[in-house]
Amino acid sequence: MFESLSDRLQDVFRNIRGGGKLTEETVELALREIRMALLEADVNFKVVKAFIDRVRDRAVDQDVLKSLTPDQQVVRIVRDEMLALFGDTQGGLPPTSERPRVIMLLGLQGSGKTTTSAKLGRWLTKQGRHPLLVSTDVRRPAAIEQLAVVGKQAGVRVHDPAGEMDPVKRAAGALAVAKNGGFDVVIVDTAGRLHIDDDLMGELQAIKAAVTPVDQLFVADAMTGQDAIKSAGEFNRRIGVTGVVLSKMDGDARGGAALSVVSVVGVPIAFVGSGERLQDLEPFHADRVVSRVLGMGDVLSLIEKAEEAVSIEDAAKLEEKIRRDDFTLEDFRDQLRTIRKMGPLEQILGMLPGIGGAIKEMKAQKEQIDEKQMLRVEAIINSMTDKERRNHQLINGQRRKRIARGSGTSVEEVNKLLKQFIQMKKMLKAMGGMAGLAKGKRPNLGALKGLMR
Numbered sequence: 001m002f003e004s005l006s007d008r009l010q011d012v013f014r015n016i017r018g019g020g021k022l023t024e025e026t027v028e029l030a031l032r033e034i035r036m037a038l039l040e041a042d043v044n045f046k047v048v049k050a051f052i053d054r055v056r057d058r059a060v061d062q063d064v065l066k067s068l069t070p071d072q073q074v075v076r077i078v079r080d081e082m083l084a085l086f087g088d089t090q091g092g093l094p095p096t097s098e099r100p101r102v103i104m105l106l107g108l109q110g111s112g113k114t115t116t117s118a119k120l121g122r123w124l125t126k127q128g129r130h131p132l133l134v135s136t137d138v139r140r141p142a143a144i145e146q147l148a149v150v151g152k153q154a155g156v157r158v159h160d161p162a163g164e165m166d167p168v169k170r171a172a173g174a175l176a177v178a179k180n181g182g183f184d185v186v187i188v189d190t191a192g193r194l195h196i197d198d199d200l201m202g203e204l205q206a207i208k209a210a211v212t213p214v215d216q217l218f219v220a221d222a223m224t225g226q227d228a229i230k231s232a233g234e235f236n237r238r239i240g241v242t243g244v245v246l247s248k249m250d251g252d253a254r255g256g257a258a259l260s261v262v263s264v265v266g267v268p269i270a271f272v273g274s275g276e277r278l279q280d281l282e283p284f285h286a287d288r289v290v291s292r293v294l295g296m297g298d299v300l301s302l303i304e305k306a307e308e309a310v311s312i313e314d315a316a317k318l319e320e321k322i323r324r325d326d327f328t329l330e331d332f333r334d335q336l337r338t339i340r341k342m343g344p345l346e347q348i349l350g351m352l353p354g355i356g357g358a359i360k361e362m363k364a365q366k367e368q369i370d371e372k373q374m375l376r377v378e379a380i381i382n383s384m385t386d387k388e389r390r391n392h393q394l395i396n397g398q399r400r401k402r403i404a405r406g407s408g409t410s411v412e413e414v415n416k417l418l419k420q421f422i423q424m425k426k427m428l429k430a431m432g433g434m435a436g437l438a439k440g441k442r443p444n445l446g447a448l449k450g451l452m453r
C-alpha cells in the first residue's frame with residue numbers, strides 16, 4: 001500500500017536529515033519533492049495544495065528552523081499533517097447503541113460492495129457479533145446468489161427470501177428477521193451502476209428510509225483513480241456517506257485518489273480491502289499506515305495478523321521450544337504454513353521496519369520472493385520421516401538422496417534447506433520468536449533472504 005509514495009517521502013526525509021542546516025529554501029525544496037510524490041500517488045491536486053500549504057505554514061517558522069532539531073521537527077509536522085490527511089482514525093466502526101446496527105454499502109459497479117459485505121460479516125463475527133447479510137441487488141442476474149455464496153464462505157447467515165425481488169422489502173425483511181432472530185448487525189449490500197443515475201439513487205434512498213442505517217459506507221475502488229472522488233461526492237450529497245472502505249489496495253493502484261476521498265467528503269476511512277480473500281479486510285489505522293508510509297514500519301498490524309493465524313497457546317509452545325532449542329523441521333513446516341495463512345509474503349514482510357527496503361533490494365537483484373519456493377521447501381520437509389523432521393541431525397547423505405527423490409528436488413536443494421534451517425534456528429533463538437519482534441528487535445535479514453531465494 002502506497003509503496004512508491006513511501007519510497008519518495010523517505011528519500012525526502014533522508015535528504016532533510018542529512019543535508020546540514022535547514023533553511024526556508026531547503027524546506028521549500030523538500031516541499032516541492034513531497035508535492036510531486038503526492039501527485040504521483042494520484043492524490044487529488046486540491047488536497048495536495050492544501051496539504052503543502054499547511055506544512056509550509058508550520059515548517060517555515062523561525063521557532064522550528066532555529067530549534068535544535070529542525071529536521072526532526074519538520075518530519076513531525078509532515079507526519080501530523082499526513083495523519084490529518086488520512087483522517088486521523090482508529091478505523092473500524094464507531095460505537096453505537098443501535099441494535100441491530102444496520103450497515104449499508106454504497107458504491108459504483110464492481111467497486112467491491114458484495115465482497116466487502118462478506119468480509120465485514122466475517123470481521124464482525126470475529127468481534128463476537130452476530131451479523132445478518134442481505135442483498136438488495138435485484139438488477140444484476142446472479143448478484144443475490146453471489147452474496148449467498150460469499151456469505152456462506154464467510155460463515156455468515158444470509159437473508160434470502162426466494163422470489164422476493166423488491167429491494168426495499170428484502171432489506172426491511174432482513175431487519176425484521178434480525179430483530180426476532182438475535183442478530184445485532186444487518187449488512188445491506190446494494191446494487192451498483194457504471195454511472196450514478198437517478199433510478200439507483202431513488203432505490204438507495206428508499207432502502208435507507210426503510211432500514212435507517214447507522215453506517216453508510218462508500219466502497220471506493222482504489223484502481224479507479226480520480227473518478228472515485230467524484231462519485232463519492234455524489235453519493236454523499238444524495239444518500240450520505242459515514243465512512244469509506246478502500247477496496248483493492250493490493251493492486252498496482254497508487255491509492256492516492258481513494259485516499260483523497262477522505263479529504264473531499266470529510267469522512268474517515270473505516271476499512272481497507274487488500275485482496276480477494278475474505279480475511280483481506282482490516283480496520284484502517286491511520287497512525288499505523290502513516291508510520292509505514294514514512295518508513296517506521298507497522299509491527300502492530302503484523303502482530304494482529306499473526307495473532308489471527310496462530311493461537312496464543314501455539315505461540316507460547318513455540319516460544320518455549322525456541323528457548324529450549326527444540327525447534328524442529330516439523331515446527332519449521334508449521335511456520336511456513338502459518339506464514340502462508342497470513343497472506344502474501346511480500347505484504348507481511350513489508351510491514352516490518354527496515355525490511356521494506358530489503359525487499360526492494362531483493363527485487364532489484366531479481367531475487368524474487370517466491371511463494372513457489374516455499375512450497376518446494378514444504379515438499380522437501382514432507383518427504384522426510386517423522387523422526388528426521390524431529391531430529392535433523394539424522395539426515396545423512398543416503399537420506400538426503402531419498403528426500404530429494406521423494407520431493408522431486410535435488411540433493412543440493414535439500415542441503416541448502418538444512419543449512420538455512422540451522423541458520424534460522426539460530427536467528428530465532430537470538431530473537432526470542434515473535435515476542436522479540438514485538439519488542440522491536442531486528443530480525444537477521446541474511447537468514448530470511450537466504451530462505452526466500
Ligand SMILES: Nc1nc2c(ncn2[C@@H]2O[C@H](COP(=O)(O)OP(=O)(O)OP(=O)(O)O)[C@@H](O)[C@H]2O)c(=O)[nH]1
Binds near residue numbers: 140247
Ligand atoms: N484484488 C482485490 N479484488 C477485490 C477486492 N475486493 C473485491 N475484489 C474483486 O472485485 C470484483 C468485484 O467485486 P464485487 O464485490 O462483486 O463488487 P460489487 O461492488 O458488489 O459489484 P456490483 O455488484 O456489480 O456493483 C470481484 O472480482 C472481487 O473479487 C480487493 O480488496 N482486492
Ligand SMILES: [Mg+2]
Binds near residue numbers: 115137143192
Ligand atoms: Mg455486488
